[in-house]
Amino acid sequence: MPTPAAPPPAPVVDPVAPVLAWYDEHARELPWRAPDRTPWGVLVSEVMLQQTPVARVEPAWRAWLERWPTPADLAAAPTSDVLRAWDRLGYPRRALRLQECARVLVERHGGHVPDDEAALLTLPGIGAYTAAAVRAFAFGRRAVVLDTNVRRVLARAVDGVALPAPAQTVAEVARAAALVPADDATAARWAQASMELGALVCTARAPRCPQCPLASSCRWLAAGRPDDAHAHRRRAQPWAGTDRQVRGRVMALLRGAPEPVPAAALSDAWPDTAQRDRCVRSLVADGLVAELDTPDGPAYALPA
Template structure:
């Protein structure tokens, strides 16, 4: 790790990082997509909810659902007062429904520990249920304007190419990734906030994984990968996700969709008709119960109260 930190110090000591930040921030101010969570006055609770929704769901699907969510539960206390089952129902179509339970538990903790106000301190954010390092830093930076490096998949790709000269990032490593972002993060709090968002935007719309649009990149002249002739990436690659059709995930989704619609417990024999493979169905139901997304009783299965 000592060599990584030495590299970080070397990068930060020159004017290259300042130039990179200035050019990228100028581009972002001109070209950034108009997204709800970037608008003035969008509160910390809305930003926290948006970050949780965006973790594994495309932006176009999140925007309308985020508006629905915040209309229904405009504060953490509003969500905390609702049963977990309502959060699970409201999450339909967003995928990975455990996020709904974590967000509900997070709202309860904010209401109980922080008087209903989303905290701004990273350690206090990390102490909330379901809030990891990325989300804590994103809330602190984007909601409260604090200077913290914020690193998601798009930022990691930008750093790998522009800073490290690699075609794609290697496996995530929090300390290394944060140090790399810190090395190019502006000192000024306001500019650092913009730069975090700008790096994400660049990775999302220009420096994409499969077809980077280098001809449109505002920092092409600073890109180590482009300058080296776009060498092929030879490092470790992330595992490809298994297909959804016929998977345990699909079985869980179909069973949970039925529980969402039900107003009373669903008998086990009724669930048997929804997924024909007995062992897979049993795994899916056991997983839903284990994850807290369903409750098993003598009269069948239901969402948690």
């Protein structure tokens, strides 16, 4: 008996209009989207949001912008204050890069965030995604904004796969660029809307397909939501006992210390001497911790 033919794939439908209509109704009210947002505020939000949830970023962003509302304010701040304000947002090197970025903005751009993508890419800590996002969200300009959420939406709706490949490809960027509307205003809204859809509906682990504006044309849904073909390459990174955890413990100890912490007292952060010393050396090398010579021996503190 012949094998039944597989159903044809769902036709590719331009996703822009339905996603924009959905966004008009469901967009979250976030402070970096408010009419009074500044380009600097948008840039700060994009750096903070890297690998950090919105719920944790929003209060930190508000406090940060109240304290350092312009690049010049952050550029002049003591680095120790910057690292303390970063607190538990994670990946504290982002705080150092953000302050370096502020200093470059003051030195080379008159204290203003440029709207040119090439100029944005020259700033410390600003990669292709962040440059495109700032251009779109701060200035309302056309850009190919391709973060994890947008990649997932397009992989499912257009390519019919559960998740995009672990590494971004040239073909993927070209496909995303072809979908971006031609005019600035609609392109900027599409960037925000497609990202919001991935964050709220087309999520990685529990997509809410019945609520998706692309459900009727999504190739992944039409194919029966097949499993991720790259699952074997996506290993969850462990946390407990890793150097990253130790580095976080050391940073937390130093953030809370009013004076330099003697080397011996770092055992309060982590008991394993060899691992702790290795992590402290890496923090010093990254510029996140300063090693001081005192009459009682070495001590550690946040950079001045």
